[in-house]
Structures are given as structure tokens and as C-alpha cells.
Amino acid sequence: METYLNLMLIRFGLIVGGLVVLALLVFAIALTLKRRGRLDEVRRYADPVVRAGLRAAARRFEGGKTGTPWPRRQDGRR
Structure with missing residues (x-):
């Protein structure tokens, strides 16, 4: 132990x-x-990537309300 x-x-x-x-x-x-002096430029390029990642994470967690972290397909399987 x-x-x-x-x-x-x-x-x-x-x-x-x-x-x-x-x-x-x-x-x-x-x-x-x-x-x-390039931090603002990098921030401008990274902002859409971060927003898309947060949206994807939110969609994934919204599916978790029923206990399944992934949405089911139309045929009922995961």
C-alpha cells in the first residue's frame, strides 16, 4: 500500500x-x-478559435443534461 x-x-x-x-x-x-508589439495581432487571430472552442464545449455539455455527454444519432445510437 x-x-x-x-x-x-x-x-x-x-x-x-x-x-x-x-x-x-x-x-x-x-x-x-x-x-x-504583436500581442494584439495574436489576440485578434486567437479570438475566433477560442470562441469556437467554447461553443463546442457548451454544445457538448448541453447534451450531458440527460446523462449522455454525446448527442445521440438519429438511429438512437451514440
Whole structure:
């Protein structure tokens, strides 16, 4: 049991460490773009992509009200 808990702790640490590295990478990219004056341009291109992703996520979660995360096809199958 102790070995299992150690493995879970290591796994948690790796996941958190990866998220921290990813956040630092995104911050460094945003800072570089801001210093070069291109952050507004990137924001203009990324805005439609983010909106489309949010709409797709909303559609997917709306189907989850009945307990199914994916809408059923016309023949009744998932």
C-alpha cells in the first residue's frame, strides 16, 4: 500500500510540475509577444478559435443534461 501511495504522489508531482512548466512557457511567450508589439495581432487571430472552442464545449455539455455527454444519432445510437 505504501508503494502505491508513493507512486500516486510521484504522479501528482509530475502532473503539477508539468502544469507549472506549461504556465511559465505561456507567460514567457505572451511577454515576448507583448515586448515585440504583436500581442494584439495574436489576440485578434486567437479570438475566433477560442470562441469556437467554447461553443463546442457548451454544445457538448448541453447534451450531458440527460446523462449522455454525446448527442445521440438519429438511429438512437451514440
